[in-house]
Amino acid sequence: MKKPVITGWACAVLFTMVCCSTAYALGFPETVSGAMKTLAVSKEDPGLLLMTNAPYVRIGSQGALPYLDQAQELTGCRVGRGNLLFFQRPQAHPLRLMLFKKAGGDAVIISQEGESWLSKTLNLSETAISAPSFWKTVPQKFKAGADMSTLAVIANVWAKGGPYDFLKSAEFHNHICPGLISGYMMAHYILTRYPLKEGERYTVVACPVWCKEDALQVILDCTAGKKGLVVKHLSKEQADKISVANPAGFLLVWNEQKKTGKGMALSFDFNRLNALSPEGMPKSVTVLAALEHLDKPDQFVSVSSEFDLNEKRYNDMIEAGSNPYEIAGLLKK
Numbered sequence: 012m013k014k015p016v017i018t019g020w021a022c023a024v025l026f027t028m029v030c031c032s033t034a035y036a037l038g039f040p041e042t043v044s045g046a047m048k049t050l051a052v053s054k055e056d057p058g059l060l061l062m063t064n065a066p067y068v069r070i071g072s073q074g075a076l077p078y079l080d081q082a083q084e085l086t087g088c089r090v091g092r093g094n095l096l097f098f099q100r101p102q103a104h105p106l107r108l109m110l111f112k113k114a115g116g117d118a119v120i121i122s123q124e125g126e127s128w129l130s131k132t133l134n135l136s137e138t139a140i141s142a143p144s145f146w147k148t149v150p151q152k153f154k155a156g157a158d159m160s161t162l163a164v165i166a167n168v169w170a171k172g173g174p175y176d177f178l179k180s181a182e183f184h185n186h187i188c189p190g191l192i193s194g195y196m197m198a199h200y201i202l203t204r205y206p207l208k209e210g211e212r213y214t215v216v217a218c219p220v221w222c223k224e225d226a227l228q229v230i231l232d233c234t235a236g237k238k239g240l241v242v243k244h245l246s247k248e249q250a251d252k253i254s255v256a257n258p259a260g261f262l263l264v265w266n267e268q269k270k271t272g273k274g275m276a277l278s279f280d281f282n283r284l285n286a287l288s289p290e291g292m293p294k295s296v297t298v299l300a301a302l303e304h305l306d307k308p309d310q311f312v313s314v315s316s317e318f319d320l321n322e323k324r325y326n327d328m329i330e331a332g333s334n335p336y337e338i339a340g341l342l343k344k
């Protein structure tokens with residue numbers, strides 16, 4: 012009689028597993044529908060934003076795309092409509108979605124919590140997130156706290172009509188900060204001032220390195236893997252020796268066939284960016300204040316030196332072990 016007992020026990024375990032996983036799957040659409048009810052929005056509402064890390068994270072050995080599919084279906088939010096945004100996270104990060112209502116800034120953040128879904132409602136309006144007290148208390152109170160800055164700032168940039176290529180940079184960088192803004196402005200400065208002619212390509216020498224690199228990669232398609240971005244960290248001692256103000260790296264415009272090109276040392280003025288908002292305010296205030304200046308990169312970006320490139324100088328600039336400021340003659344004597 013022992014065998015049937017074991018079989019019965021195994022069946023019970025199997026039954027429980029099936030029930031739980033069914034409940035898990037069924038619980039998700041109800042949670043999303045509940046969030047829509049809470050926000051008083053209906054499907055296809057253009058004032059509704061859906062944000063999620065679903066394309067990046069995994070649940071056990073599975074991708075999270077089926078949840079994204081269900082959320083799209085229920086909310087009507089679509090990439091092509093500009094109201095479905097993603098943010099990159101490591102694969103082991105919890106699956107998270109946020110429904111955000113443009114009018115009033117109310118939001119419901121849905122987090123995967125074991126085998127159920129945790130729903131939290133809060134206000135993420137520009138007024139709410141501009142208060143220093145918000146950042147001192149709210150992220151610590153919520154399970155989704157680690158993603159709070161990502162969700163709150165990107166949603167408000169979307170609500171204020173931030174450009175889509177800026178939001179795509181934010182997806183890759185996974186948040187918006189003053190550093191990403193500097194990269195966005197540098198990318199557009201480059202596209203306007205140094206448009207590529209036939210046979211030319213951009214190489215960005217990231218030196219010093221900061222968040223800007225991620226916007227440059229997205230907007231210029233200068234990815235590190237395609238050798239469009241060469242990353243060179245500077246020691247404090249090396250940085251102190253640079254002779255130009257506000258150094259932000261180099262743009263190289265290179266024609267591989269003709270073996271000629273031009274190099275530009277770029278500068279970015281963070282003092283001007285920071286002056287757009289009162290001192291001591293949260294970074295989100297600086298970001299939102301900078302939005303109406305995104306199309307005026309000339310006010311923040313400048314070229315401190317321009318020089319010709321031949322093959323040797325081009326290779327010297329990008330190869331390991333060289334200091335590009337030394338090669339460009341931009342070190343203090």
Ligand SMILES: [Zn+2]
Pocket residue numbers: 184186187188190191222
């Ligand atoms: Zn950043």
